[in-house]
Amino acid sequence: MSALLAARGITKRFAGITALDAVHLEVAAGEAVGLIGPNGAGKTTFFNCLLGIEPPDAGTVEFRGRDVTHLPVHRRARLGFARTFQRIELFGGMTVREHLLVAERARLGTGRLWKDLLGRSAPSPEEQARAARTLELLGLTDVADAPVEALSLGRGRLVEVGRALMTEPALLLLDEPSSGLDRHETDALAATLADVQAERGTAVLLVEHDVEFVQSFAERCYVLDFGTVIAAGPTAAVLGDPEVRRAYLGEVVV
Ligand SMILES: Nc1ncnc2c1ncn2[C@@H]1O[C@H](COP(=O)(O)OP(=O)(O)O)[C@@H](O)[C@H]1O
Ligand SMILES: [Mg+2]
Incomplete structure (x- = not known):
């Protein structure tokens, strides 16, 4: 093999x-x-x-x-390839779900990440569904709309794993x-x-x-x-x- x-x-x-x-x-x-x-x-x-x-x-x-x-x-x-680093890299003020959606936008190469997150164009139903499935898999559904700074370090690490997994x-x-x-x-x-x-x-x-x-x-x-x-x-x-x-x-x- x-x-x-x-x-x-x-x-x-x-x-x-x-x-x-x-x-x-x-x-x-x-x-x-x-x-x-x-x-x-x-x-x-x-x-x-x-x-x-x-x-x-x-x-x-x-x-x-x-x-x-x-x-x-x-x-x-x-x-x-997808990876997470030794040092945690999350953005204050953004929710768990937003972190995953940014990763999805990066994957699709649409570019306008920050504008998108500011609401100029809403994520598509497919992007939302992919994020929801990933949150479910990682047991993060209950904190999906919480700001990342509210999470424990352990769950913060899972957000990083989630971002990596959004690229499948x-x-x-x-x-x-x-x-x-x-x-x-x-x-x-x-x-x-x-x-x-x-x-x-x-x-x-x-x-x-x-x-x-x-x-x-x-x-x-x-x-x-x-x-x-x-x-x-x-x-x-x-x-x-x-x-x-x-x-x-x-x-x-x-
Ligand atoms: N950018 C660098 N410049 C000089 N030495 C480095 C650099 N990165 C790592 N090293 C050295 O290479 C060795 C291996 O480091 P590293 O890969 O960080 O080990 P580990 O991740 O197993 O702790 C160490 O001796 C470290 O000091
Ligand atoms: Mg090391």
Whole structure:
């Protein structure tokens, strides 16, 4: 079976530091894959190379069999990439539903986002229906018309996931979505992502520091340490690997 996403030999250097050294990672259609590693391991750098935010110094990124290594971010988005960032990016004064509708306008490329939101042209029934379905899937219907600043951080994160899902991506990339969330919010996020994956068949690449989150969500995972993949395979086996435990979990294995 050919991979939906295949990153091969991704290498990235910053002024003498090799942040990534020939990293290889694949995600199949509909699959939930984790990428874990300690702070500074190179996770965000890899994420940025996949998305075209930063060019790799070597290696290729293939998506649906096509070499996208040199495609700009927005062209990849059109092919079916969507992502959320480690830092939350929501707009005060806008409601949850408006956040999703802005994403929809961006997808359709109609441009006049801000004017539209100020009421010069109402969203179409199709846009409204898509937003309503996404809100329902994420359990945000009860706060649809609340301003985003009224939400907890956990539900704010779901709004970001909702924005990403409005483009109906084949692959959703998330960089540390648990950051700033407590255990309960992280577990709720894991359950919601599992629903999204099951209901829409969206493949998910979860870049995370939180091992429990990856354990509960990802079928397969990769471990990055000092820019190198030190283990890959079924999540349970990888997390039980003594080298992974020593390098990442800081355990002394006797
Ligand atoms: N823009 C940059 N300039 C210089 N060094 C960077 C830059 N981005 C990341 N690094 C370095 O690359 C390494 C990996 O960082 P990062 O990808 O952010 O790790 P992670 O997301 O796993 O915490 C770190 O040593 C970091 O300091
Ligand atoms: Mg990071």
